[in-house]
Amino acid sequence: MNCNGTHYRAVVIGASAGGLAAVEKVLSQLKASFCLPILLVQHISPHTQSYLATHFEDKCALTVKEADDKEPIKRGYFYIAPPNYHLLVEYDGCVALSIDPPVNFSRPSIDVLFESAADYFGKELIGIVLTGANSDGALGLKKIKEHGGLTVVQTIETSEAQAMPAAAIQTGCVDHILSLEVIGDFLNEICEC
Amino acid sequence: MFEENKTANEYLEIQLLLEAIYRKYGYDFREYSVAHTRRRLEYRRAREGMTNYSSMQHKVIHEPAFFEQLLLDLSINVTEMFRDPWFYQKVRELVFPHLQTYPFVKVWHAGCSAGQEVYSMAIMLEEALMRERTQLYATDFNEAILEKAKNGIYPMDVVRQYTTNYQAANGATSLSDYYTADYDSVIIKSQLKEKILFSPHNLATDGVFGEMHLIFCRNVLIYFNRELQNRVFNLFYESLVPGGFLCLGSKESLRFSDVASKFELVSEREKIYRKKREG
Ligand SMILES: C[S@@+](CC[C@H](N)C(=O)[O-])C[C@H]1O[C@@H](n2cnc3c(N)ncnc32)[C@H](O)[C@@H]1O
Numbered sequence: 001m002n003c004n005g006t007h008y009r010a011v012v013i014g015a016s017a018g019g020l021a022a023v024e025k026v027l028s029q030l031k032a033s034f035c036l037p038i039l040l041v042q043h044i045s046p047h048t049q050s051y052l053a054t055h056f057e058d059k060c061a062l063t064v065k066e067a068d069d070k071e072p073i074k075r076g077y078f079y080i081a082p083p084n085y086h087l088l089v090e091y092d093g094c095v096a097l098s099i100d101p102p103v104n105f106s107r108p109s110i111d112v113l114f115e116s117a118a119d120y121f122g123k124e125l126i127g128i129v130l131t132g133a134n135s136d137g138a139l140g141l142k143k144i145k146e147h148g149g150l151t152v153v154q155t156i157e158t159s160e161a162q163a164m165p166a167a168a169i170q171t172g173c174v175d176h177i178l179s180l181e182v183i184g185d186f187l188n189e190i191c192e193c
Numbered sequence: 194m195f196e197e198n199k200t201a202n203e204y205l206e207i208q209l210l211l212e213a214i215y216r217k218y219g220y221d222f223r224e225y226s227v228a229h230t231r232r233r234l235e236y237r238r239a240r241e242g243m244t245n246y247s248s249m250q251h252k253v254i255h256e257p258a259f260f261e262q263l264l265l266d267l268s269i270n271v272t273e274m275f276r277d278p279w280f281y282q283k284v285r286e287l288v289f290p291h292l293q294t295y296p297f298v299k300v301w302h303a304g305c306s307a308g309q310e311v312y313s314m315a316i317m318l319e320e321a322l323m324r325e326r327t328q329l330y331a332t333d334f335n336e337a338i339l340e341k342a343k344n345g346i347y348p349m350d351v352v353r354q355y356t357t358n359y360q361a362a363n364g365a366t367s368l369s370d371y372y373t374a375d376y377d378s379v380i381i382k383s384q385l386k387e388k389i390l391f392s393p394h395n396l397a398t399d400g401v402f403g404e405m406h407l408i409f410c411r412n413v414l415i416y417f418n419r420e421l422q423n424r425v426f427n428l429f430y431e432s433l434v435p436g437g438f439l440c441l442g443s444k445e446s447l448r449f450s451d452v453a454s455k456f457e458l459v460s461e462r463e464k465i466y467r468k469k470r471e472g
Pocket of ligand 1: 099268269270271272273276303304305306307310332333334335338394395396397398410411412413442
């Protein structure tokens with residue numbers, strides 16, 4: 001699964017209010033050769049039919065899909081948590097879904113994804129918290145940092161909703177606070193394919 | 194290397210803890226999804242103020258009460274009446290016409306949790322005038338939750354959601370026809386309970402449940418790894434009559450199992466399958 005140019009093996013992204021536009025912005029900047037798998041938790045109403053994958057499909061070079069239970073995480077893929085399910089990384093490098101109770105009032109929860117991804121990828125993981133109006137993702141980002149991974153948060157000024165990036169920054173575990181415009185390019189530089 | 198060792202060691206400790214639970218109490222979590230199991234154990238570890246899983250192992254061996262607690266932690270009982278209303282609609286539309294052709298129908302709800310799913314089915318059978326000739330079996334490996342299922346008492350605030358679901362599933366009357374309301378809870382009417390047999394059954398370790406026309410196993414297999422899922426699919430195959438139906442949760446699939454070719458897909462989104470007739 002490794003990209004030759006980097007020791008990172010995956011990117012996890014958490015987004016809430018204002019997230020659709022923010023995620024789209026990041027994805028649209030990724031170069032065609034970007035190959036690290038990306039896993040996304042975007043908070044979304046539990047009762048919607050999943051439309052996120054369709055929404056992002058033609059907006060990035062990665063292959064976009066809603067995550068299926070127990071499917072292997074592959075490079076070049078962008079996996080999205082289905083509405084009303086938590087998305088986790090399993091110990092064998094597959095994704096796992098669960099209907100455990102909501103965490104931070106959210107299912108899917110960003111913390112659940114980030115924490116399980118940190119367990120599996122350790123220091124080879126990049127965690128990104130984008131715009132949002134709650135504090136989901138802060139604990140997860142802290143854990144990614146504790147395992148030696150790289151942590152990124154969108155600047156408050158460029159966030160449509162500020163509570164989530166603010167809570168993440170508050171943990172004191174953030175390596176880079178970046179404006180939305182440069183996050184895609186930042187990732188491009190890391191993945192040197 | 195330190196981090197990797199730490200993760201590997203922790204994984205080993207979890208495996209040993211699950212082994213201890215299995216050897217001492219017979220409950221087999223060794224083939225559950227590790228990410229999920231780890232999360233539940235981590236929650237308990239933090240609450241108990243313990244520093245590692247090995248000390249949990251010691252405690253679980255010596256204190257049966259602690260095992261009971263872990264059992265509750267590890268069995269996620271999240272459920273609803275008419276969860277995924279569109280699923281229930283499809284069952285009525287595509288499965289019921291076949292059930293109508295049998296003189297007597299047997300339905301198995303495997304992993305029934307606190308009963309909401311089997312009561313939903315009992316209501317649909319009632320409304321299709323099939324109650325008299327149906328026997329429902331509702332099983333779960335968690336006996337505490339089975340007790341709740343038998344009682345059929347649910348808090349009022351969740352019943353509002355159930356009512357919305359029932360309507361979205363095109364229920365024929367009003368959900369309140371099927372329960373008696375108390376001040377802050379409701380109790381399911383006994384006529385619905387008459388045709389349901391509740392009993393313990395562990396999908397990981399127990400055997401075939403014979404001659405079923407319809408099996409519901411929703412949002413249970415998602416917690417198992419591929420090997421265990423596969424064994425359970427075989428168990429369901431053996432437990433169904435030819436032409437019997439299997440209903441899974443919306444994120445579960447027969448696709449990768451080795452009985453996949455022995456079932457036909459009836460409805461993709463609703464995950465309804467039908468056992469092929471031999472030959
Ligand atoms: C998330 S609930 C699903 C309840 C219901 N089927 C639904 O979809 O709403 C999962 C249930 O599976 C039960 N379960 C977990 N492992 C089991 C096993 N090995 N054998 C039988 N039941 C099991 C749990 O106790 C829990 O009640």
